[in-house]
Amino acid sequence: MSMKFMMEGLVIFVLIGMLCAIPCGVYGVSVSCMMAYEEGGAPAVFSSLECPQWVLSAGYSENSTRNCQFAMLQGHREYQEDRVTCNLDMKLLFSGEGTPEETTVGIAAIFDGHGGDEASEMASRKFLDYFSMHAVFTAYKRALPSNNENHETNKVERMDHHSLLPILEEALLRTIQDIDSEFSKEALDKGYISGSTATIALLVNGQFLVANVGDSKALLCSEKTASHHDTEGTSSGEVYIEELTRDHHPDREDEKARIQSAGGFVSERGIPRVNGILAVSRAIGDVYLKRYGVTADPEVTGWRAFTPENSYLVVASDGIFETLTTKNVCDLVHDKASRFSSEHVSSSSLADWIIRHAFRRGSTDNLSAIVIADLHNCKEGGCNRERKRTT
Structure with a gap:
């Protein structure tokens, strides 16, 4: 038996021992299920016979727009390739002092498909389930006791606000990665050429983070109050805008450099396109252009x-x-x-107001928008809870 084989066996033995030293009931994670997760991520867990509790465990995929304020319009396109996934009141359990503690997390995401709706459909259908699973498994892994500290080996670290944020960010990144990987395999098997953007806002405890792949946008609309003064000459009550995302267009200097270093090129006539085909340089799917620098890696705000x-x-x-x-x-x-009192203006009607204006002004694309209002209430979780059906 080789020394390398013996060492690998020892590492696995130690890992299992550490896992068994922690009460699995805190997160509902068994050793065999954890091993499936380590081998294949979210798709492996949801397909594993060792993880029966994770079969559609979150239940969000059955209703991917609960508690969400949004509007959609097919417009002049032959098909609706946009998809919306949103739940502003997700309940996740993390370890507390003695008992699990419930944390409210909000997610608002738009997936804008191209070349077909297969990629945007898979992303919207699986995102919330995969995210909730990744959050639990990531928290469980980070709760493993440290050998560098003198405390009981069966103690689970309590997740406070500061330790929770990196867990949720990692869960978000892993979710995008898993969906891209799973869809890419299916695309190769079935000959799909489609892809999708992904713009996702994550909200928890009065804070937010945005991850972006492609050219959908996230905006923060604010209003200067009478007591607010700045050095830019913005008058009281004036609306100001902050773009939270940067479009991933192939002619963006850093994007173009990545594509060219991978052996691709950017056509500059008309709309810039990767290899003369794709108008975005980052996307879920687009499997046949991945070798030329197209990636699903998101840009993430802090x-x-x-x-x-x-x-x-x-x-x-x-x-x-x-x-x-x-x-x-x-x-x-x-x-x-x-122009109207808060009782008569919902966030969904605001989203509808946006897409109707874009359509009337001549937009020829599919149209989708999510509007989240009363942002100060997100500190208590849940944000606002009205739901809008698709058009």
């Missing part, structure tokens, strides 16, 4: 706290911005909200 000036968080597909600027979008939601 965690930030909402401020009293923040009024609306908007996530929207690129069809909106064919005819509207980011300032148009924020002005629209503020103008409509100011």
